[in-house]
Amino acid sequence: MLTINDASKRTNLPVKTIRYYDEVGLVMATGRTPAGYRLYDDRSCQKLGFVQRARQFNFSIEECRELLSLYEDHGRPSRDVKKITLSKLALLQRQLDDLTTLTLELQTLANQCTGDDRPDCPILNNFSAGPLASEA
Amino acid sequence: MLTINDASKRTNLPVKTIRYYDEVGLVMATGRTPAGYRLYDDRSCQKLGFVQRARQFNFSIEECRELLSLYEDHGRPSRDVKKITLSKLALLQRQLDDLTTLTLELQTLANQCTGDDRPDCPILNNFSAGPLASEA
DNA sequence: GTTGACCCTCCTGTTACTGGAGGCTTTATA
DNA sequence: TATAAAGCCTCCAGTAACAGGAGGGTCAAC
Numbered sequence: 001m002l003t004i005n006d007a008s009k010r011t012n013l014p015v016k017t018i019r020y021y022d023e024v025g026l027v028m029a030t031g032r033t034p035a036g037y038r039l040y041d042d043r044s045c046q047k048l049g050f051v052q053r054a055r056q057f058n059f060s061i062e063e064c065r066e067l068l069s070l071y072e073d074h075g076r077p078s079r080d081v082k083k084i085t086l087s088k089l090a091l092l093q094r095q096l097d098d099l100t101t102l103t104l105e106l107q108t109l110a111n112q113c114t115g116d117d118r119p120d121c122p123i124l125n126n127f128s129a130g131p132l133a134s135e136a
Numbered sequence: 137m138l139t140i141n142d143a144s145k146r147t148n149l150p151v152k153t154i155r156y157y158d159e160v161g162l163v164m165a166t167g168r169t170p171a172g173y174r175l176y177d178d179r180s181c182q183k184l185g186f187v188q189r190a191r192q193f194n195f196s197i198e199e200c201r202e203l204l205s206l207y208e209d210h211g212r213p214s215r216d217v218k219k220i221t222l223s224k225l226a227l228l229q230r231q232l233d234d235l236t237t238l239t240l241e242l243q244t245l246a247n248q249c250t251g252d253d254r255p256d257c258p259i260l261n262n263f264s265a266g267p268l269a270s271e272a
Numbered sequence: 273g274t275t276g277a278c279c280c281t282c283c284t285g286t287t288a289c290t291g292g293a294g295g296c297t298t299t300a301t302a
Numbered sequence: 303t304a305t306a307a308a309g310c311c312t313c314c315a316g317t318a319a320c321a322g323g324a325g326g327g328t329c330a331a332c
Contacts, residue, residue: 005309016290019311024288035297037310053238056194056231061288070245085246092239095192099235102189103228109206110221141278152321155280160319171328173279197319 001030007040011048018048026065027051057095059088137166143176147184154184162201163187193231195224 008015021027022038027047029038040048051064059067067088070081144151157163158174163183165174176184187200195203203224206217 053234098189106225
């Protein structure tokens with residue numbers, strides 16, 4: 001059993017955030033010490049990690065709650081689970097496209113800069129034809 | 137010149153959000169009609185699109201402001217631009233890794249569900265050895 | 273010439289935290 | 303063993319980035 005600080009170190013989530021997730025019932029502490037300190041086990045840390053990634057890609061707390069419940073609710077028809085999960089996956093695919101576009105935009109910016117002191121980096125002109133029309 | 141509504145349609149950003157970006161000076165309207173209506177040109181729409189993607193991946197408004205200024209400030213040594221841009225790219229690489237992990241987690245969940253009514257989808261057990269140890 | 277779709281500003285509300293005060297508990301140190 | 307530092311608690315206030323809505327002007331169309 002880990003203290004909240006240890007769980008924080010393991011997941012890279014701030015202590016405050018972990019406390020918040022417990023408070024709103026998203027990822028509850030596994031237990032408490034007699035003094036009232038929160039305790040977390042491996043499984044809670046897994047959930048925290050999962051939530052962290054999902055939150056990073058703009059799944060709301062409520063959506064995270066739903067996804068976690070999919071993982072846990074064995075009484076739920078797997079048909080439902082599959083349907084919901086696939087729709088989330090479609091979202092992630094779009095995210096992946098956008099992430100790729102953004103990365104390209106920044107990479108182009110970095111490449112245009114020779115790295116010397118010449119003060120000229122007018123990248124917006126370059127992709128002003130649109131994010132995906134960068135093959136000129 | 138586009139109205140705020142047209143800019144909204146072109147960028148898929150809510151009108152409210154575009155108004156907000158103007159208000160905080162992130163992406164200002166190109167001009168105003170005599171009646172005070174905001175006007176946007178192609179370049180503003182480009183910026184809005186860029187900000188949209190950057191925001192989606194958790195760059196703050198202030199970071200977006202900085203990135204946009206890199207694009208625009210021709211008086212800035214390209215050395216600086218390159219340095220800052222590369223550090224943002226490193227962040228994006230981490231995002232990409234996390235996005236991949238999350239996608240894998242959800243895909244595993246979807247695959248485990250045969251899609252019939254059998255109510256058993258205990259995916260957390262499967263990756264409880266860690267997000268990257270899913271080759272069991 | 274008025275109806276309906278847009279636009280404006282201003283103000284309040286929401287989500288998901290973040291920081292800090294005030295006050296126990298546990299651990300390291302003298 | 304005393305005490306100081308570090309860690310934990312609750313509670314409350316603040317922040318970022320919007321979103322909703324009131325109240326009211328504007329513009330194209332019938």
